[in-house]
Amino acid sequence: xxxxxxxxxxxxxxxxxxxxxxxxxxxxxxxxxxxxxxxxxxxxxxxxxxxxxxxxxxxxxxxxxxxxxxxxxxxxxxxxxxxxxxxxxxxxxxxxxxxxxxxxxxxxxxxxxxxxxxxxxxxxxxxxxxxxxxxxxxxxxxxxxxxxxxxxxxxxxxxxxxxxxxxxxxxxxxxxxxxxxxxxxxxxxxxxxxxxxxxxxxxxxxxxxxxxxxxxxxx
Numbered sequence: 098x099x100x101x102x103x104x105x106x107x108x109x110x111x112x113x114x115x116x117x118x119x120x121x122x123x124x125x126x127x128x129x130x131x132x133x134x135x136x137x138x139x140x141x142x143x144x145x146x147x148x149x150x151x152x153x154x155x156x157x158x159x160x161x162x163x164x165x166x167x168x169x170x171x172x173x174x175x176x177x178x179x180x181x182x183x184x185x186x187x188x189x190x191x192x193x194x195x196x197x198x199x200x201x202x203x204x205x206x207x208x209x210x211x212x213x214x215x216x217x218x219x220x221x222x223x224x225x226x227x228x229x230x231x232x233x234x235x236x237x238x239x240x241x242x243x244x245x246x247x248x249x250x251x252x253x254x255x256x257x258x259x260x261x262x263x264x265x266x267x268x269x270x271x272x273x274x275x276x277x278x279x280x281x282x283x284x285x286x287x288x289x290x291x292x293x294x295x296x297x298x299x300x301x302x303x304x305x306x307x308x309x310x311x312x313x314x315x316x
Contacts, residue, residue: 098129100128100130101201103168104205104234105134110130111132121251128248138163140162147160159208164218171202174200175200179215180204180206181210181211193247196244196248205233267315270304
């Protein structure tokens with residue numbers, strides 16, 4: 098899979114590529130990332146990307162002509178995403194859908210966001226959640242990481258994907274490891290029993306309890 102990213106700070110994305118799952122996926126030729134500087138597609142020598150909003154207001158807006166020029170530079174067949182706080186909320190289901198794509202192009206938001214007309218040229222507008230960041234570069238990394246870990250050969254143990262949070266619309270069950278007792282807090286006895294059927298039942302019930310407590314909207 099190939100990712101194309103358009104950002105004002107491609108160095109930030111580049112520095113993150115040497116670590117963890119993303120770094121390993123690149124080394125193993127499972128993914129390729131092409132980090133492109135949005136300023137390279139400006140129409141003037143100063144590298145201007147934005148202009149004041151029509152109708153007045155604070156901040157600056159990324160210009161549609163610059164964005165379109167950048168998107169048009171991608172010659173492969175690609176699925177284009179605009180990261181914006183006003184987009185559709187991202188989910189594990191969406192990550193799975195995107196993991197089936199061969200080529201994805203991501204535009205990181207900045208300033209007061211994108212000229213609305215750019216929506217006519219991208220496939221999807223996505224938001225990571227109900228909060229605002231100063232730059233879309235961090236959501237870009239989150240998007241790439243969440244998709245990459247679903248690709249065949251990236252994770253050593255496929256079972257770890259099946260038991261994670263948001264699988265089957267439930268949060269993951271509580272996990273415990275050594276020491277067995279810490280400050281009088283004990284690991285649940287059922288987990289030490291060796292009875293895998295009982296352990297599976299216990300974990301399912303605990304997943305339900307945690308989901309009901311923290312994310313009732315998933316139930």
